[in-house]
Amino acid sequence: MPDGPDGGDRAGIVIPVGGHRLHVIDEGEGLSVLLMAALGSNWFDLDALTVRLLRQGFRVIRYDRPGYGLSSPRPPDEMPGLLDEVDRMRMVLDAVGVGGPVLIVGHSLASLYVEAFGRVYPERSAGLVMVDGSFVLAPWRVVPARWGVRAAHRAVRVAQSVTAAMGVHRWPSAGVWTLVVPPPPEGFTDDQRRWAGRVFGQPRFMTALLAENAVFATMDRDLRDLRRTHQLPDVPIDVVVASPRMPGWRHFWEWKQRRYAQTLITAAGVEAHVDVISPARHFVVSQRPDEVAAIIGRMAGG
Template identity: 50%
Template sequence: MSRRDALTDPVALPGRLIEIDGLTTHVLVEGSGPPVLLLAALGSNWFDLDQLADELVGQFTVIRYDRPGYGASESLPRDRFPTLRGEIDRMAAVLDSAGVTDPVLIAAHSLSSLYAEAFARDRPERTAAVMMIDGTFVMVPWRVLPTALRVRNCHRAVRVVDALRLPQLMGPMVHDSVLPTPPGGFTAVQQFWTRAVFTTTTMLRATLVENAAFPSVNADLVALRRERPAVDAAVTVVAALAEAGGWRRFWRWRQERFAEMLGGVFEEISPANHFVVTQHPAAMGLMITRLARRAGLLDADS
């Protein structure tokens, strides 16, 4: 089976392919118990969360999905780009497809914290708790170029990269150099999907386009904060901190402000890389379990 076939073959691909807003979307549901929705970072896919999901499936129903263009999900058309409202609706559709009607714990890594916060503000009846894992918190919102122009520039850049065959030559190497090696190493399954996904320009395009849309998404979140100032859910903000240095102090201070803004609890893990979900899945699993207890999703002795 070719790599392209593997991404679209429902027998080889874990989970299901469903349609959301006219796009084929990859959704994976595992385990049983209170629902936990894991949101991957910018440039991350379902398989990058495998080790963390393994820590949770014994107690929770763990739900993952790939945003447009990531993993096995269909890309957005060239004239569309990610929006805050679009992602809120996609999250709700994913939960609906999994039959989840109870309030969910959302654990969001990095940029996806914007989507988690927005969902909690917009759909409080569906949100029991939120964990921001080294989340993106913009203290001084900014926007330089119009989003449509930024996105067009992304598509132009990808055409150049594609012509040079850079993903085929360097894609998996880039993935492995950015993500810290998980305890026990990357599994054979993760290595297969890394090769399948990162040797195409689809993944690169999705990453660049989502990053290009970020200022617009953040501006919409700022507006939503004004409209709905309270987050009616248990919140934990987790900072991944370097071992020492000025950046550690700055990042800790910034994440503490994030927790204060959300009315949440601040926790830290150190020494840790930004991709702490890969580096320390057991510790992250314990933190999610602790938040679930605080939110009443688990008994205190679970």
């Protein structure tokens, strides 16, 4: 395989997009689905779901946001932003030659990107799926986002210096990844374990995770502003709920996700459909990929 940005082989292609070199995986033919990974998630976390969508006849496009996977990192002075990511989604689709409407699927925090994309580019949206999305009941902010991003870069640099002084030159990776991400029904593939061992939990990944987390409140505020000015398109919209086992938390989480669905009302008054997968962990895209793929297929009329 050709060299990736970190000097090794890669799963997809690396293309210049908006000042970054993004690792993009484009597979299959048919109606296009753009899969957006969660906070702290790389392209291979979506492998099990992708395999099932490919079997259904979809074209599946994934990319690593800056700093994740095999994409180039952000410079310390660059802030992650909601509208910047939405524009990056558009540019990735343009770069792989997808000009028509696509199904946009986002897991967890990426639900913000999916909803914003639908509002900014309604003509390019064939359907929107929020998988266990990050819905905030009330706006909040602890520290200014720029401070948080600077602190993220500083914390990782300090940690690198400390661990290097201790003789640790590679941080824990694949073993930790298997604790965070539940295996799919068929288990993890060798490729997933290999890629997790290379990128998960490493300094570039940790910087991207901490920086994106630091701007979450700002992105939520920007999305709230978009809701006042940009209607969602009249396309199928689905809120997928990963319902946990714990009874009290399960009732609250399902209630919260239904509240989320109520905010996603189109100009025609059409509300989002709610699908509950129970019991399921937050990484339902890996743990229960068959159910998630079936929901996406149903939206496309499959």
